[in-house]
Amino acid sequence: MNNKPIRVLVAKPGLDGHDRGAKVIAQALRDAGMEVIYTGLRQTPEQIVQAALQEDVNVVALSSLSGAHLHLFPPVVKGLKNNNAGDIWVLGGGVIPDEDIPLLKKAGIVEVFGPGTNTKSVVDYIKGKLNG
Amino acid sequence: MFDKNEINLLKQKKSVWQKKLDEQIKKRPERQQEFITDSGINIETAYTPSNLNTEGIDLSLPGEYPYTRGVQPNLYRGRHWTMRQYAGFGTAEETNKRFRYLLDQGQTGLSVAFDLPTQIGFDSDHPLAMGEVGKVGVAIDSIIDMETLFNGIPLDKVSTSMTINSPAAILLAMYIAVAEKQGVTPDKLNGTIQNDILKEYIARGTYIFPPTQSMRLITDIFDYCAKNIANWNTISISGYHIREAGSTAVQEIAFTLADGIAYVQAALDSGLNVDDFAPRLSFFFNAHLNFLEEIAKFRAARRLWAKIMKERFGAKSPKSMMLRFHTQTAGCTLTAQQPDVNIIRVAFQALSAVLGGTQSLHTNSRDEALALPNEDSVLIALRTQQVIGYEIGVADTVDPLGGSYMIENLTDEIEKKAMEYIEKIDSMGGAPEAIEYMQKEIQQSAYRYQTDIEKHKKVVIGLNKFIMESERPKGLLKVDPAVGERQVEKLAKLKSQRDNDKVGQLLNQLGRVALGNDNLMPYFIEAVKNYATLGEICGVLREVYGEYKQQIVF
Numbered sequence: 001m002n003n004k005p006i007r008v009l010v011a012k013p014g015l016d017g018h019d020r021g022a023k024v025i026a027q028a029l030r031d032a033g034m035e036v037i038y039t040g041l042r043q044t045p046e047q048i049v050q051a052a053l054q055e056d057v058n059v060v061a062l063s064s065l066s067g068a069h070l071h072l073f074p075p076v077v078k079g080l081k082n083n084n085a086g087d088i089w090v091l092g093g094g095v096i097p098d099e100d101i102p103l104l105k106k107a108g109i110v111e112v113f114g115p116g117t118n119t120k121s122v123v124d125y126i127k128g129k130l131n132g
Numbered sequence: 133m134f135d136k137n138e139i140n141l142l143k144q145k146k147s148v149w150q151k152k153l154d155e156q157i158k159k160r161p162e163r164q165q166e167f168i169t170d171s172g173i174n175i176e177t178a179y180t181p182s183n184l185n186t187e188g189i190d191l192s193l194p195g196e197y198p199y200t201r202g203v204q205p206n207l208y209r210g211r212h213w214t215m216r217q218y219a220g221f222g223t224a225e226e227t228n229k230r231f232r233y234l235l236d237q238g239q240t241g242l243s244v245a246f247d248l249p250t251q252i253g254f255d256s257d258h259p260l261a262m263g264e265v266g267k268v269g270v271a272i273d274s275i276i277d278m279e280t281l282f283n284g285i286p287l288d289k290v291s292t293s294m295t296i297n298s299p300a301a302i303l304l305a306m307y308i309a310v311a312e313k314q315g316v317t318p319d320k321l322n323g324t325i326q327n328d329i330l331k332e333y334i335a336r337g338t339y340i341f342p343p344t345q346s347m348r349l350i351t352d353i354f355d356y357c358a359k360n361i362a363n364w365n366t367i368s369i370s371g372y373h374i375r376e377a378g379s380t381a382v383q384e385i386a387f388t389l390a391d392g393i394a395y396v397q398a399a400l401d402s403g404l405n406v407d408d409f410a411p412r413l414s415f416f417f418n419a420h421l422n423f424l425e426e427i428a429k430f431r432a433a434r435r436l437w438a439k440i441m442k443e444r445f446g447a448k449s450p451k452s453m454m455l456r457f458h459t460q461t462a463g464c465t466l467t468a469q470q471p472d473v474n475i476i477r478v479a480f481q482a483l484s485a486v487l488g489g490t491q492s493l494h495t496n497s498r499d500e501a502l503a504l505p506n507e508d509s510v511l512i513a514l515r516t517q518q519v520i521g522y523e524i525g526v527a528d529t530v531d532p533l534g535g536s537y538m539i540e541n542l543t544d545e546i547e548k549k550a551m552e553y554i555e556k557i558d559s560m561g562g563a564p565e566a567i568e569y570m571q572k573e574i575q576q577s578a579y580r581y582q583t584d585i586e587k588h589k590k591v592v593i594g595l596n597k598f599i600m601e602s603e604r605p606k607g608l609l610k611v612d613p614a615v616g617e618r619q620v621e622k623l624a625k626l627k628s629q630r631d632n633d634k635v636g637q638l639l640n641q642l643g644r645v646a647l648g649n650d651n652l653m654p655y656f657i658e659a660v661k662n663y664a665t666l667g668e669i670c671g672v673l674r675e676v677y678g679e680y681k682q683q684i685v686f
Binding site: 070 | 248249251252260261262263264267268332336337338376377378464467468469501502503575578579582586595604608610611682684686
């Protein structure tokens with residue numbers, strides 16, 4: 001694990017078109033030495049699960065700013081588990097109200113990053129989780 | 133106007149002054165190594181007439197070509213800008229309530245935010261609409277929702293702006309039909325549809341159809357409106373979202389005007405005369421944080437567009453050359469941390485738009501980094517505009533910063549740099565061919581902006597300086613999760629009560645016309661009047677036209 005670069009799928013579930021954050025995060029992770037795949041817009045949870053399996057990633061980073069996260073994030077975790085890929089970490093980011101964070105965590109999203117997050121803290125988090 | 137000898141003397145004087153200053157700086161360094169705008173324009177210590185473009189100085193007055201100082205001679209002395217808050221959430225009933233509240237508080241125009249399924253042409257019962265119904269705007273499935281949305285609001289008395297792009301023609305058709313039910317004829321309607329597909333591909337994401345077919349829908353609207361709704365702004369060519377996606381000020385106006393050029397060209401290619409449609413083109417810009425650069429940006433955009441329309445497209449009517457624009461303050465500059473500080477950011481951004489001569493303005497609310505704004509936050513945002521308009525005197529003269537050596541210099545610089553981008557995009561075959569190029573440029577700027585914040589080269593109060601533990605504000609707006617179910621019920625009821633045979637015929641007809649050359653607008657109006665839904669109409673067009681596939685630029 002330590003010698004192999006960390007692979008991350010950055011994904012935009014749902015109809016939301018705000019991809020500035022997703023792309024900035026993707027580039028920051030890449031600059032930190034990770035291998036990053038970006039899905040583009042309008043992905044269904046099923047498409048994201050398939051992409052994660054195909055690309056053999058360690059982490060899926062979901063971004064949503066449209067308020068549909070409770071509908072869109074949990075099915076990704078579920079889909080991965082159903083495909084024996086429950087070891088893939090699923091992270092969330094975007095405009096997510098505080099009171100929704102415990103709900104997402106309960107559904108298996110390991111961490112949620114809100115507005116104003118420093119990209120370095122995401123890099124450190126992923127590296128810490130996977131290498132630590 | 134400027135004597136060459138005097139200017140030369142001034143230049144000499146300034147270089148002596150600069151030398152002295154440099155020595156002083158060696159002893160006591162300035163707080164930054166360099167002072168540069170996000171667009172990469174170097175800001176000098178002080179400006180003098182020698183910074184002016186004395187050869188080709190622009191001495192136009194407000195209301196005179198090239199409209200650098202404004203499109204009207206007396207601007208806000210006649211009437212303030214339209215105070216127009218972008219609003220919409222949940223059902224048409226809830227949004228109608230918010231509209232009436234805003235009008236009661238002195239707002240002077242409406243601006244409709246539609247939810248994502250509406251913007252992407254799906255009815256609320258579509259599988260891809262799951263979880264998105266009513267979230268970022270109001271859900272509109274049929275003319276019934278549209279009627280409710282404007283219930284009690286006389287459409288001949290307000291102007292309405294609609295942020296709708298791919299399905300703009302259909303929402304406009306619903307608006308026309310609702311007005312008719314109110315007894316208002318199309319020629320009495322005032323308003324705007326965004327209708328700007330190119331920036332959807334570039335930066336905003338609510339595209340449906342491929343470029344060629346989308347451009348046909350757009351030019352159909354230009355043509356129809358020129359003949360039937362003379363006061364309607366047929367497009368709002370938008371830099372706002374390009375800026376929100378991370379572009380610089382220069383990129384914002386360059387890419388926007390490049391899009392504008394593509395629309396004008398498409399309309400000319402479809403056989404329209406420039407002066408028939410160009411007067412109804414309008415624009416939409418962002419008011420970001422760099423106060424002086426923003427003011428200069430608005431001025432530069434006006435001058436550039438006037439020149440493009442006159443010189444490139446041979447427009448004869450002055451109205452074709454006038455760049456009229458709406459402004460929204462920059463949502464991306466709002467912080468979730470210490471959100472009340474956002475009120476101050478918004479106030480300065482709004483002031484830059486007013487000093488830049490905007491025709492209408494939306495001020496963001498303090499809580500928008502966290503949620504859609506609640507009533508209290510929207511009220512402060514609207515009051516901010518009213519303070520600028522009524523209390524501080526800036527609306528009493530036109531372009532008060534015109535003639536400032538600094539602002540004039542910055543206006544020239546922005547114009548020059550934007551023109552370089554436009555030439556580059558021209559060389560690639562125009563905006564529709566340069567979508568990925570623009571995306572890449574925007575993305576680089578966005579990353580640089582974020583890196584600058586993280587390296588503390590850029591200060592964001594509350595985020596990387598003057599940090600405080602602050603509690604999240606209470607009472608954030610939460611959209612009722614049941615709105616999706618309610619819309620689905622409404623749709624089922626509609627489909628059980630309307631004349632489904634008639635709807636089927638109209639949809640078939642629409643599919644045939646979409647393949648031909650007739651203007652589609654009358655067919656959309658007919659279809660929505662007979663209760664065809666937005667999703668059904670877009671479904672027909674999806675079948676006939678196919679869908680746009682995004683190229684992933686990363």
